[in-house]
Amino acid sequence: MDFTAELLEWHRAHRRRLPWKQTGDPYKIWLSEIILQQTRVEQGEPYYLRFTERFPTVQDLAAAPLDEVLRLWQGLGYYSRARHLHHTAQQIVAEHGGRFPRSHKILLKLKGIGPYTAAAIASFAFNEAVPAIDGNGYRILSRVFGMDEPVDTSNGKKLFAELAEELIPPAYPGDFNQALMDFGSLVCTPARPLCDECPLSSGCYAFAHKSVEKFPVKSKRTAVRARYFYYLFVRHKNSVFIRKRTEKDIWQGLYEFPLIETEERVPSGKLMAGEKWAALFGNVPLKVCRVSEEIKHQLTHQTLYATFYTIDVSKIPPALQTGYLNISPDLLDNYSLPRLVTIFLEK
Numbered sequence: 001m002d003f004t005a006e007l008l009e010w011h012r013a014h015r016r017r018l019p020w021k022q023t024g025d026p027y028k029i030w031l032s033e034i035i036l037q038q039t040r041v042e043q044g045e046p047y048y049l050r051f052t053e054r055f056p057t058v059q060d061l062a063a064a065p066l067d068e069v070l071r072l073w074q075g076l077g078y079y080s081r082a083r084h085l086h087h088t089a090q091q092i093v094a095e096h097g098g099r100f101p102r103s104h105k106i107l108l109k110l111k112g113i114g115p116y117t118a119a120a121i122a123s124f125a126f127n128e129a130v131p132a133i134d135g136n137g138y139r140i141l142s143r144v145f146g147m148d149e150p151v152d153t154s155n156g157k158k159l160f161a162e163l164a165e166e167l168i169p170p171a172y173p174g175d176f177n178q179a180l181m182d183f184g185s186l187v188c189t190p191a192r193p194l195c196d197e198c199p200l201s202s203g204c205y206a207f208a209h210k211s212v213e214k215f216p217v218k219s220k221r222t223a224v225r226a227r228y229f230y231y232l233f234v235r236h237k238n239s240v241f242i243r244k245r246t247e248k249d250i251w252q253g254l255y256e257f258p259l260i261e262t263e264e265r266v267p268s269g270k271l272m273a274g275e276k277w278a279a280l281f282g283n284v285p286l287k288v289c290r291v292s293e294e295i296k297h298q299l300t301h302q303t304l305y306a307t308f309y310t311i312d313v314s315k316i317p318p319a320l321q322t323g324y325l326n327i328s329p330d331l332l333d334n335y336s337l338p339r340l341v342t343i344f345l346e347k
Contacts, residue, residue, distance in 0.1 A: 001203030011179035026100035026125035027058045033117045062089040070336035084112025102126045123173040131164030132177040136184020142216035146205030150219035222301050229306040232258040241324045255335040284317045297340045308344045
């Protein structure tokens with residue numbers, strides 16, 4: 001079996017018709033790759049279209065306020081991607097005159113652009129023969145060639161890169177990389193791959209040894225951390241209180257309600273009798289109008305359990321007079337909020 005020839009022949013007949021596949025503009029290719037990190041195509045495509053409409057060039061993106069970029073990103077999660085996107089756009093304008101570097105090695109020097117994204121831009125926009133290996137590529141190559149080296153180790157990544165460099169055709173590097181992505185999304189999927197329809201099955205190690213589910217091999221699993229968030233939707237007359245998250249943590253740069261975080265689930269009575277509650281409200285008279293059901297929100301390595309307390313106060317607590325914005329609830333749409341908070345507001 002000629003792996004490269006079979007893969008490219010399949011791709012010519014089955015390539016996905018997506019907007020970022022119809023362009024050689026490195027800015028739009030880069031934008032699509034950042035959006036599609038940790039995001040399904042069907043979810044990411046509307047964001048790509050909105051971003052390219054609002055910011056048609058890298059100069060437009062660089063000139064925009066970060067809050068506007070975060071607001072447009074709202075709902076995609078992994079907000080560090082949006083912050084890196086904005087920073088890198090400014091870096092390209094300031095250091096490269098608004099033109100993307102044409103070399104994979106130089107692209108790697110840009111913030112937020114790793115080996116895969118740099119290879120994708122270099123091969124799709126500039127026809128540089130460098131393989132772009134994402135999860136799809138690791139899965140296909142490990143199954144077809146029976147590579148049992150863990151893909152999450154430096155040695156494993158090195159071996160897979162060397163194999164891909166042997167396979168990539170110098171004349172069609174972009175097509176080869178696109179084919180790996182599409183084939184992994186449509187045929188060689190993580191669960192229930194279409195082995196009976198696969199043009200590579202005749203030479204596939206995993207298919208021949210009935211071990212498809214064992215590939216790719218990973219060396220370790222990251223422990224999932226549980227966090228308990230108690231959000232306080234505090235109302236005073238016709239206003240509510242929000243603050244910007246500035247810590248180096250999830251949702252940095254986004255806005256949220258006053259928050260009490262605990263290491264374990266806490267009953268309402270214990271929460272309201274606790275030190276953190278007293279530090280926020282002191283002796284200010286208040287009325288707890290509603291306590292929401294617990295909302296479970298899954299992130300990659302964290303599980304958040306959130307409960308929202310709707311609270312009316314007769315005067316503004318001293319702790320909320322500094323560090324918080326006092327705004328009308330009608331203006332919440334003007335601020336970038338975590339998806340967890342928008343779920344509460346939608347309900």
